[in-house]
Amino acid sequence: MRKIVQIVLAAALLVPAAAWAQQKGGVVIRSVSEVEVKQKNAEGKEEVKRVDATKTKVLPGETVIFTNYYTYSGDKPATNVVIKNPVPDHMIYLDGTAAGAGTRIEFSADKGKTFGTAGKVTVRSADGKERRAAAADYTNIRWTLEKPLNKGAKGSVTFRAKVK
Amino acid sequence: MxxxxxxxxxxxxxxxxxxxxxxxxxxxxTAACTGIGNTASVAYSVAGAAQTPVSSNTxxxxxxxxxxxxxxxxxxxxxxxxxxxxxxxxxxxxxxxxxxxxxxxxxxxxxxxxxxxxxxxxxxxxxxxxxxxxxxxxxxxxxxxxxxxxxxxxxxxxxxxxxxxxxxxxxxxxxxxxxxxxxxxxxxxxxxxxxxxxxxxxxxxxxxxxxxxxxxxxxxxxxxxxxxxxxxxxxxxxxxxxxVLNNLSVSKSSAPYNDPINGTTSPKAIPGATMEYTVVISNPGGSSATAVTVTDILAGTLTPVTGTPTWSSTNGGNVPCTNQAVANIASGGWACVGTGWAGSTLTATIPTLLSGETATILYQATIN
Structure with a gap:
């Protein structure tokens, strides 16, 4: 069910370089990084708590949980929604940790040129031979939403990576 | 010894x-103090028109x-x-x-x-x-x-x-x-x-x-x-x-060198014969031994050859040593060693015996 409607807003006319028809109230995405710490609760029981990684110490070998929260406030449904997140420098993607409800998750081992589902990504070795990419080879992750976003929709996608 | x-x-x-x-x-x-930034982006379309991709905070x-x-x-x-x-x-x-x-x-x-x-x-x-x-x-x-x-x-x-x-x-x-x-x-x-x-x-x-x-x-x-x-x-x-102390090992053997009847051809150990004694000292330790002194006291049935013996050819010690023993040290060749005979007592000294090295000392005595 895809209706094609041409909407030309004044704002778009002011930016002729942008050929898109940008509507007001689009997708907003917010990235959060957290680490898990073990703490003792009031009853003296050990529990795992997530804390803001930007406000604590992160050491080599430790795992960071990245979560991208999105909201949509446009009037008309947003289609072809693709969230991209390069694996940050100095980090290694941890296999099987990318998640996102209602999304198709793909990976790239060539900085986003080509994508494939987990285990089907190839990478070229130094000797020019193609081989199957390991999770540690992944450079980019993308989540393709399977359904359009309606006004007020919100959700999140996540992955974990380890500091080298 | x-x-x-x-x-x-x-x-x-x-x-x-x-x-x-x-x-x-x-x-x-990753070096301490390194800043690791993360930014996500999202691309989408509205009503079939691609919108400007949006980036998250970093x-x-x-x-x-x-x-x-x-x-x-x-x-x-x-x-x-x-x-x-x-x-x-x-x-x-x-x-x-x-x-x-x-x-x-x-x-x-x-x-x-x-x-x-x-x-x-x-x-x-x-x-x-x-x-x-x-x-x-x-x-x-x-x-x-x-x-x-x-x-x-x-x-x-x-x-x-x-x-x-x-x-x-x-x-x-x-x-x-x-x-x-x-x-x-x-x-x-x-x-x-x-x-x-x-x-x-x-x-x-x-x-x-x-x-x-x-x-x-x-x-x-x-x-x-x-x-x-x-x-x-x-x-x-x-x-x-x-x-690890250098426990040197020593062995002694003898052979007739000259007898009054046969001379140096198949000599026998008979009275009046000259015997050649061979003392072999080896250093199996991990370091050099210095001032290795060999002392030998002859039994009363033997008289030391205090002159200048002629050594058997097999031992190759053609070094003239008067009243002394001759020694072959692997690292130094044949030489006269020690202070020699004092009565029936021989003193022979090897200045240095390297780790793993062997010295052969020869002297002669006649059977009374």
Whole structure:
């Protein structure tokens, strides 16, 4: 069910370089990084708590949980929604940790040129031979939403990576 | 027969032999102080028209400092063999900075002369004096046997080789005894004096100098600064001087050289015959033996040949030695040795017998 409607807003006319028809109230995405710490609760029981990684110490070998929260406030449904997140420098993607409800998750081992589902990504070795990419080879992750976003929709996608 | 006997350690020197080796391999940990930023983006269409992709905020993580040091010894158990009076004997240790910042260490040579029960190196001898040298500068001696210390900086992922250098004491030392030394590296803050501890601290790393959180992450060594508390920012390893006295071996054989009837052709051991005695001394020890003195007292049925014997050709000792024995030392060839005959007593001295070397001593006597 895809209706094609041409909407030309004044704002778009002011930016002729942008050929898109940008509507007001689009997708907003917010990235959060957290680490898990073990703490003792009031009853003296050990529990795992997530804390803001930007406000604590992160050491080599430790795992960071990245979560991208999105909201949509446009009037008309947003289609072809693709969230991209390069694996940050100095980090290694941890296999099987990318998640996102209602999304198709793909990976790239060539900085986003080509994508494939987990285990089907190839990478070229130094000797020019193609081989199957390991999770540690992944450079980019993308989540393709399977359904359009309606006004007020919100959700999140996540992955974990380890500091080298 | 006088073997070289032994007694132990006089001088102890701590020498920094190599400095700041480069980090090895690609597996080096991310440098402390490094900022890791993450930004996500989203692309979408509305009503079939692609919209300008939207980026998220960038959240930046600062990598903290994991302090992790490992000390190992490269000496094979049970440690280098030493003999009394031996100089410049070395124990070898390697300090590896497995942390992700450049780290200053307090290095201590800990003498474990007493109470050592858990080491692969067992037993002990007493240290009477020790001197610490760091980069060529000697500090005072260590008559009390207390830990000696200096400081050194090792780059993240780098190694530093450290030796403890000692002079063995005069004899007597007990064969098979050990003197165990632990080398301990204890992490210091950038100021070079305060001990590193968990918490916020100034860090010097490949990513620059910053203030970041320090987490002690070292394992337990044999003789760490804080016993039983790991991680404590320190690590240690043991090696030992191992006293191995050179127990020389000696064997003696004889053969008729000349008899009054047959001369030198198939001589027999009959009265009036000249016998040639061969004494073989070997040094199976790990170091040279010096002033090896062989003494032989002839039985009353023999009279020494005190003149200038002619030696059997098989022994090749055509060196004229009057009233003396002749010796073939592998490293020096045939020579007259010792003070020779005094009555029926022969004294032959080998100046130096190298490790693994054999000396052959010849002398003659006639059967009365």
């Amino acid at each position: 006088n073997t070289r006997t032994a007694s132990i350690i006089v001088g102890l020197l701590l020498c920094l032999v190599t400095a700041l080796a480069a980090p090895q391999g690609a597996a080096a940990a 959240n930046t993580i600062t990598v903290g400092n994991k302090v992790d040091v490992v000390v190992t010894t490269t000496d094979a158990s049970p440690g280098p063999a030493v003999v009394p009076n031996q100089v410049d004997v070395l124990l070898h240790y390697t300090i590896t900075n497995n942390g992700n910042a450049n780290q200053r260490y307090q290095l201590s040579a800990v003498d474990l002369a007493t109470g050592v029960t858990t080491s692969v190196f067992v037993g002990n001898q007493t240290v009477t004096d020790a001197v610490l040298v760091s980069a060529g500068t000697a500090t005072t001696g260590d008559n009390a046997g207390a830990a000696l210390a200096t400081t050194a900086t090792v780059a993240a992922g780098g190694t530093l080789n450290v030796t403890i250098k000692a002079t063995m004491a005069a004899p007597p030392l007990t064969d098979g005894a050990y003197d165990v030394f632990a080398l301990r590296a204890r992490s210091l803050k950038v100021d070079g004096t305060t001990l590193e501890a968990n918490g916020s601290s100034t860090i010097d790393s490949a990513a620059g100098t910053c203030t970041a959180d320090v987490v002690l992450g070292d394992g337990a060594g044999t003789d760490d600064a804080v016993a039983g508390a790991s991680p404590d920012g320190s690590h240690s390893a043991r090696s030992a001087f191992h006293v």
